[in-house]
Amino acid sequence: MPPIDHSARPGDDTLGGGMPSASVAMPKTGNWFKRLLAFTGPGYMVAVGYMDPGNWATDIAGGSKFGYLLLSVILLSNLMAIVLQALSARLGIVTGWDLARACRERYSRPVCIALWVACEIAIVACDLAEVIGTAIALNLLFGIPLIWGAVISAVDVFLIFLLMGRGFRALEAFVIALLLIIFGCFAIQMVLAQPDLAELFAGFIPKAEVVTNPEALYLAIGIIGATVMPHNLYLHSSIVQTRAYPRTEEGRRIGLRWAVTDSTIALTLALFVNAAILITAATVFHKAGKTDVVEIEQAYHLLSPMLGVGMASMLFGVALLASGINSTVTATLAGQIVMEGFLRLRLPGWIRRLLTRGLAIIPVIVVTSIYGAQGTAKLLVLSQVILSMQLPFAIVPLVRFVSDRKLMGTFVTGPVLTSVAWGIALLIIVLNVVLLVGAFGD
Template identity: 70%
Template sequence: MTDATAPLSRMREEAHRPSLPEVHATVAVPQGGSWLRKLFAFMGPGYLISVGYMDPGNWATDIAGGARFGYTLLFVIMLSNLMAILLQALSARLGIASGRDLAQACRAYYPRPVNYLLWFACEIAIIACDLAEVIGTAIALNLLFGIPLVWGAVIAGLDAILVLYLMSRGFRWLEAFIVALLSIIFICFGIQVIAAAPPVQAIFGSMFIPSREIVTNPAMLYIAIGIIGATVMPHNLYLHSSIVQTRAYPRTDEGKRDAIKWATIDSTLALMLALFVNAAILIVSVVAFHDTGNSHVASIEHAHELLSPLLGLGIASTLFAVALLASGLNSTVTATLAGQIVMEGFLNLRLPHWARRLLTRGLAIIPVIVVTAIYGPSGTGELLILSQVVLSMQLPFAVIPLVHFASSRGIMGSFAVPRVVCALAWAVAVLIVILNIKLLYDTFLGI
């Protein structure tokens, strides 16, 4: 080994330490038995990443889209969900096949300046994501219990303690907590959709058949881009590539191929749940606001205020707030875990588990509390929009490295995605970049 290659070799060796070592390969996987037992063993990571696809940041765009344009944007929700399924499948493949999460892969294969740039962009994205999630939790606590927004943000920041406790009991405990909250969200919106009694034919027609108006109507295109930009969460790509490695599958080629198959099924099923929730938010918004002449409704607070009287269901607003609280809690928990993965993967920090989580949580939660204290109740809607714009700016920094690694035979070997999937993934990446550039252009120039 030459002196020139030694530092790079040492860096790659350091980056190849297990991701989330305290829970790495701790969930048992049966080597025999029925396919149902195998599926159950791999179910969990997909539901953790699905949280990011139905977090409070998505609610504002779904509410505004339904109130203003009816069912038309259901197609955009379906399209963005299909894009998410592809990208998360690539993320799981990278983690299982290479044994590295996305942050570790960036550290191993990119020059140090590029690595630091990607780390900084990702930290900004996690802070922006926390902004939406903590504000959503604070709004829910305010709507349900009258707790001021600043104190609600502080309460939301205590999730680091919850993560520490659940992780100390085992990764399955954390997954069970997330699934329980997802079930609450699903049930709440299921009841609201039943109460709304929307026309099924209009729903399926709009979901599978795109309207030309999505492109020709500038206002509709702006919200459509916002939905796509808010759906694919950058930190989810880092998170998924790490937590799929919690399964104790055989680290052989055959074992990895089997794990990739089951992990892909897990994430696909979980993202279909996210599709239902996002579609349900838009559908309820159509029936409650668009069809009753209240197309001006765009904020979460305004939607909560009008939901019960317009739907004729007394508990509709309460169900809405409960689902929002569950969504916010879920999202802050997974963002905390993603923050740890990002900091460890990019910087290779060796700190105690509790110190890492408190550090990553503090970097994100302190700006959130400060901003919430400054803007107060009147600015929460604008802050949610701002958080989605910041996320849009960071998204290419996660998507492009992911597609690069997943399609590279030098990194993935025989597990590199086929050429057709590679071409589709690059097309999705380019589309996301173009749409997010337009979103930023329209946002800052007001076009």
């Protein structure tokens, strides 16, 4: 395939998911804050997936069981996420393709089908976490049974289309508003918990126990799966193209710089939220000897009595509901982008959304009916491990594309960044193999 003429490529009028390309104006003059504000949005849309209900399950279980030990895994996962999302933005800005379309253009049909199936499994696993999280939040805050909460979660499709009808900027504003609610709730929780700062910071230093302890390793891989999400790589490479940066070499450099800044700031916010969940669980539960708190419902009911503050549980529930609703938006967009990119198949958004959500609701209803709330907790953690298993199928093509000089031209990644990216991919693959070997051994 001949190299792309980056200087002449105008980009498509419509991106995956029906989003208009170059629809958000970028100021040509003004201070750096004004220009950053114009580009702010895609990074926060991506950051949603890094603090969805799936993260809560793994973070709560890790904090209550092992204290601050797995903070190092959260930090490592977030650093990997920053690198991978920067590469995803690079691919989208330079080529005008999202990751799914790049796979379609560069790989054979059978390979594309296989990658598409792997990505769809990841999206359903992600949606599974959102269904469970939303259902649990509705149950805790309003007493709605889990099964009905799972069914109610399907109607959020109408909220998405209402926001999309008002423009992509309105959708971004809605997402950022909910992110701020989540951030505020956990900032208050951290103040109430009063963690030991010395022990807290020591938790960010990696320890061998994370790998040598099978249970800690299982949760660590779950955290990686919950943090670095495969569908976010497809999503980010598409939505960065909504910005109207000049489609020239210099314009792309400017766009890339602001895109990386935006996603890095947003993912730092996600790091705080994930760390705050684990720190709260470690401080409130692990310190008191409650090392068996693995369910979100347990954490909700225990927070207020153990902290001695009545609003602690309510804040937890509100943040959980905001997280579940928010994650729905990005999963919907990612699903449409993936289907259109790999297959050139554009379904009406409501059909695509109900199909994906239906596949996620069915196992939740079945497991809840048979095993109750305890079954949904285990299903939630398992969904995150499934996500981690799908990561190589997104990361390997991404790293190959951005390190391909014929495709990327002058924007090709340098040897250091390429080595770091391949190192991240290798680390995730090795951890997954260790987990699978341990599972079959048991």
